[in-house]
Amino acid sequence: MIERLHSVQLLHGYLPRQELQQLAISMARPLSEVMGVASFYHLFRLDPPPPHRCVVCRGTACFVRGAERLEAALRQRGVAFETTSCMGACGQAPVLVVDGALAMGQPEALPWA
Numbered sequence: 001m002i003e004r005l006h007s008v009q010l011l012h013g014y015l016p017r018q019e020l021q022q023l024a025i026s027m028a029r030p031l032s033e034v035m036g037v038a039s040f041y042h043l044f045r046l047d048p049p050p051p052h053r054c055v056v057c058r059g060t061a062c063f064v065r066g067a068e069r070l071e072a073a074l075r076q077r078g079v080a081f082e083t084t085s086c087m088g089a090c091g092q093a094p095v096l097v098v099d100g101a102l103a104m105g106q107p108e109a110l111p112w113a
Ligand code: FES
Pocket: 057, 058, 059, 060, 061, 062, 063, 085, 086, 087, 088, 089, 090, 091, 093, 094, 095
């Protein structure tokens, strides 16, 4: 089941409910079982991904240099983001990664500001 969920997510970027229903039917399993597996693992998305993937570092250096201010600016702009621990770029703290590229971490320098 997990491999099939991976295939669906690779195709759509997330797991649309209709696809999960089809998967349950094709595997002769209850939808609740498919949903249970899909929701158990963090790597599966049940909602469409945001247009940009933003990751804010919450490591010590980034915290000291304003990661919270950066998170507040993202929230204020309605930008969805994830957090992580040190990304190994402490010299550029606070660190923000947008779509896999290191962005300047000061709120006023956000790419969509
Ligand atoms: S603490 Fe953020 S990159 Fe190291």
